[in-house]
Amino acid sequence: MELDERKKKILKAVIRNYLETGEPVGSRTISKYTDLNLSSATIRNEMADLEEMGYILQPHTSAGRIPSDQGYRFYVDTMMEEKDREMVELKEMLLERQDKMETLLKQVAKVVAQNTQYAAMISAPSTHRNKVKFIQLSRVNPGQLLAVIVVEGNVIKNNIIPVAEDLSDENLLKLNILLNTHLNGLSMEEINLGIIAALKSQAGIHGNIIGEVIDAVGEAIKADEDLEIYTSGTNNIFRYPELTDNGKASELVGTFEEKQQLGSLIQESLENEEGTGIQVYIGDEAPLQSMKDCSVVTATYELGEGMKGTIGIVGPKRMDYDKVIGTLRTIQSKLDELYRKE
Amino acid sequence: MELDERKKKILKAVIRNYLETGEPVGSRTISKYTDLNLSSATIRNEMADLEEMGYILQPHTSAGRIPSDQGYRFYVDTMMEEKDREMVELKEMLLERQDKMETLLKQVAKVVAQNTQYAAMISAPSTHRNKVKFIQLSRVNPGQLLAVIVVEGNVIKNNIIPVAEDLSDENLLKLNILLNTHLNGLSMEEINLGIIAALKSQAGIHGNIIGEVIDAVGEAIKADEDLEIYTSGTNNIFRYPELTDNGKASELVGTFEEKQQLGSLIQESLENEEGTGIQVYIGDEAPLQSMKDCSVVTATYELGEGMKGTIGIVGPKRMDYDKVIGTLRTIQSKLDELYRKE
DNA sequence: GTTAGCACTCTATGAGGTTGAGTGCTAACA
DNA sequence: TGTTAGCACTCAACCTCATAGAGTGCTAAC
Secondary structure, eight states, X not given: OOOOHHHHHHHHHHHHHHHHHOSOBOHHHHHHHSTTOOOHHHHHHHHHHHHHTTSEEOSSTTSOBEEOHHHHHHIIIIIOOOOOOOOHHHHHHHHSOOSSHHHHHHHHHHHHHHHHSSEEXXXXXXXXXXXXXXXXXXXXXXXXXXXXEEETTTEEEEEEEEOSSOOOHHHHHHHHHHHHHHHTTOBTTTOOHHHHHHHHHHHGGGOHHHXXXXXXXXXXXXXXXXXXXXXXXXXXXXXXXXXXXXXXXHHHHHHHHSHHHHHHHHHHHXXXXXXXXXXXXXXXXXXXXXXXXXXXXXXXXXOSTTOEEEEEEEEESSOOHHHHHHHHHHHHHHHHHHHHHO | OOOOHHHHHHHHHHHHHHHHHOSOBOHXXXXXXXXXXOOHHHHHHHHHHHHHTXXXXXXXXXXXXXXXXXXXXXXXXXXXXXXXXXXXXXXXXXXXXXXXXHHHHHHHHHHHHHHHSSEEEEEOXXXXXXXXEEEEEEEEEXXXXXXXXXXXXXXXXXXXXXXXXXXXXXXXXXHHHHHHHHHTTOBTTTOOHHXXXXXXXXXXXXXXXXXXXXXXXXXXXXXXXXXXXXXXXXXXXXXXXXXXXXXXXXXXXXXXXXXXXXXXXXXXXXXXXXXXXXEEEEGGGSSOGGGTTEEEEEEEEEXXXXXXXXXXXXXXXXXXXXXXXXXXXXXXXXXXXHHHHO
């Protein structure tokens, strides 16, 4: 069977209507509120076809139709009309420039959640590929060294390194020079065991203690930056009964609290990125079991210097895709703008 | 009317039973399952008295009794039998020592939530009163200085300071010495505008740029450490219908996500602290509107050096107070132990 | 002071009936 | 051949009513 123009129009009408009301849509409604000028009977025939083709389905025999996952997918892929979103708060927010990445991200998440009325999350940009700019070891206490590492994008890591034996000022200075000359300009990804070993052999005679410290610095650099993820508007899920019935809410809230779980979503989104960097996962398409009754829309953003992160929105399948995608696009461009200004 | 021994016994039985079952408790149940050997009729008379005195109440005329807030309060204050809690996971967890405060706190929250099956939160210890141990300014980029400040307890703060004009190596060194000699040993609280001004005048001739940097360091020290709070087991609230009915869940989840809101609870708990540092808020007693149908138990903990933080547990009023308080006490002592070992 | 007995209250449960939205099918129509 | 009016049918949602059962308060007797 073919999906002709009329069927498309009807499908679109069904989806639009269902997105608005959340109620199954009947043939009479379609017949009255479209410019097709067809009787409900004709619509019924067409709807039966659409159901057979898998685009819509009936919750029960005597109810109207609701879109199936396939129907949503078709809508998102071919029929959406993105809405432009003006977000005043966002503009104001970005005017007073945030020095702290954390604050910025939290605010973005909040604005997104408030604008869309869905649950939002945002991952801090990964800095693995950023280059080391500056390394410094200082003596804080006898027996404790402080290692500070700054990478491009002014991301700062610090670690306290316990040492068995004190280093002389002279050795500390040497070590600092050694570390900086060898590691500056390398990305954190590139600093591997081989490089660390080479460094150690260069340090030469000073032996054990220095070896220890170099190892610790290596560790500090490698240390899996624990995926920072911020969420906002988790409680928006309570606006949608289909996400809250039968204890589904518990699962979702759990997932949003255990931020690592959201990691797989971030991962997936960064990997599949192409084009606009916006992706829609409908129902089972999302990699998280707890979201099988949701739709998830993700967008990657870039803060320059290869620092890529992901914003995600989680809501019911009958999500206002147009609005959500419009919002995410606006955010993407604002963040881009923000970076360029710097 | 007086609360004699028999009434107390009956009250205790009602509360115990209700904590277990969550169902209103009838006179017959009490008559059968206590060692009082009284008929249900007698119990009924006593229960009528207890109701008049405000310790228990009836959801409706033909139902059993449930404890009132006053009843819970009486129970918590005078009749509780704390249960010793052995928490194997906790021991294991603390064996592999956590170097990062953040990881430690998250794990504690998780263990507490899992053990009690209520929602848990924990605030990072405040470091306002901790003394500055070490300050260092370094040049990262032309035009950007990195300020690293270490306070007792090895809490590290860092800030990038933009400078209009580059400082010479010599001046930077002088500045470092100046900052360390004057600020070391002071607590962050103690470093006020007066001290900063004195420092500036000491810096003397170098004038503007140095003044700017000193101001920025002052800012960095003052910068309200944004109350770090971690939560775990928020979704445990779904185990208790009385917290989930009529959209209450939404409010609670919101409060747990917006961590600042939990701040007032932390505050309250630290202020009212006395004795064991454990406090119970029943219903309206908690400072948060969203928790008016909950009970909240908080415990302050100390990681030495005056670093005090708060652990909180939020659950239904029919919470297993004995277990919760036992758990918190165990945690308190483990954390104390942990510090002593260091 | 304690208890047995009884009338009373109120919730929870389930059966039965009604309504209304919506369908599928058929036959007539353009 | 596509469209439509009409009709019988289905099913969830809602209301009502009756019943069972848990529990109470009160009274009178022990």
